[in-house]
Amino acid sequence: MSTVIYYFSATGNSLVIANDLAKELGDTDVVAMVEALDKPVDTVYDNVGIVFPVYISGLPLIVARFLKNLNISNNTYYFAVTNFGGMPGRALALTRKILKERGASLAAGFGILMPGNYTPLYGAAAKDKQKAIFDKEKVRIKEIAGKVREGATGILEEKLFSIGAILYALLYKKGSSEIPAADAGFWITDKCTSCGLCEKVCPVANIAMENGRPKWLHHCEQCMACLQWCPVEAIQYKQSTAGKEHYHHPDIKISDIIKQKQNDKLR
Ligand SMILES: Cc1cc2nc3c(=O)[nH]c(=O)nc-3n(C[C@H](O)[C@H](O)[C@H](O)COP(=O)(O)O)c2cc1C
Ligand code: SF4
Ligand code: SF4
Incomplete structure (x- = not known):
């Protein structure tokens, strides 16, 4: 099978x-x-x-x-x-x-x-x-x-x-219709090192680096990958994420998530 x-x-x-x-x-x-x-x-x-x-x-x-x-x-x-x-x-x-x-x-x-x-x-x-x-x-x-x-x-x-x-x-109906533009709530602190990993990890290419800073493009999935994987925790969402511990599964690396966009089987 x-x-x-x-x-x-x-x-x-x-x-x-x-x-x-x-x-x-x-x-x-x-x-x-x-x-x-x-x-x-x-x-x-x-x-x-x-x-x-x-x-x-x-x-x-x-x-x-x-x-x-x-x-x-x-x-x-x-x-x-x-x-x-x-x-x-x-x-x-x-x-x-x-x-x-x-x-x-x-x-x-x-x-x-x-x-x-x-x-x-x-x-x-x-x-x-x-x-x-x-x-x-x-x-x-x-x-x-x-x-x-x-x-x-x-x-x-x-x-x-x-x-x-x-x-x-x-x-669900109202909430999901608001998701693509909800990235207007993201902002970055001065911890950002311009590494560009947030752009790479975003599964739907909703981040573009502009002058060394991420810019969100309003076709977001709200998946939180950018916020969770930023290596210096520079990404915040509205006033609701400061000081909260980030999460990702311990057996998964950022490269595994980035790989979602490089899947030969679906090209
Ligand atoms: C935008 C968003 C909405 C979520 N809504 C719910 C929810 O309604 N109920 C729930 O139990 N978990 C919710 N979660 C939590 C995720 O379903 C859960 O952590 C999941 O295991 C994440 O899977 P992933 O690590 O493969 O991305 C939500 C997460 C996100 C990012
Ligand atoms: S991942 Fe974090 S540190 Fe790197 S560019 Fe994005 S916001 Fe800046
Ligand atoms: S929340 Fe997810 S879809 Fe939206 S910009 Fe961040 S990584 Fe991309």
């Missing part, structure tokens, strides 16, 4: 999940969604998996765009694994809806708790809490791989009646 896992990741949680799942399943390619934006994606695999974070209790805009370009093939098993710092919301239901509109059925949707990365609301979890979450992730991966191997159907690991679902209903 051949599998492809398409992933989107800003701070590495989704990338770790994609890599762990690939290892567990075997015969699996791990491919970044980023390079596939706005062009058709053909797949020749038995299983197609989508791995991504929850944003505003729903889907990151970039993931919705990717799904709309995925060419659907009959007899393919489609599954999704979302991950979140608190609650799954309705990200899997939205994935199922978009796939249905494309003529495909989401056989199974799984959710994994990971450390939250939305620094405007909270700092990174304590290291011992992170470790406990990472240990559970490894267990969940084995369970999920088992379900994928047996071709399980009818799984959607989120609830229609839940706080996450209420937040989705209240916040």
Whole structure:
């Protein structure tokens, strides 16, 4: 059984999940969604998996765009694994809806708790809490791989009646429409060394260096990669990030995130 896992990741949680799942399943390619934006994606695999974070209790805009370009093939098993710092919301239901509109059925949707990365609301979890979450992730991966191997159907690991679902209903539509221009809230402190890494790590080329300083271009995903990976923590968001501990998955390097834009398989 051949599998492809398409992933989107800003701070590495989704990338770790994609890599762990690939290892567990075997015969699996791990491919970044980023390079596939706005062009058709053909797949020749038995299983197609989508791995991504929850944003505003729903889907990151970039993931919705990717799904709309995925060419659907009959007899393919489609599954999704979302991950979140608190609650799954309705990200899997939205994935199922978009796939249905494309003529495909989401056989199974799984959710994994990971450390939250939305620094405007909270700092990174304590290291011992992170470790406990990472240990559970490894267990969940084995369970999920088992379900994928047996071709399980009818799984959607989120609830229609839940706080996450209420937040989705209240916040997602308006919140996600405001995301592209929300980068107006980013600013830099005088710690900036003009290294240009924020421009490189931005998965959607939303940062251009101008006179040695990053300029945000208003087609943002709010993924926080620029803020989280700045080596001197010079990037702030409004007045809500100062002094808060940054986060990225300890097994992922900035070069792994930058590589999302250099994925040969989707060129
Ligand atoms: C813009 C944004 C919105 C988010 N919204 C939610 C949310 O609604 N619920 C939640 O539990 N986590 C939320 N998160 C946290 C991420 O889903 C979580 O940390 C995820 O594991 C990050 O994955 P990554 O490291 O692959 O980027 C949000 C993160 C960002 C950047
Ligand atoms: S990554 Fe940080 S230090 Fe480097 S250019 Fe961007 S803001 Fe400046
Ligand atoms: S500008 Fe920053 S927050 Fe916006 S998409 Fe790029 S890396 Fe993510």
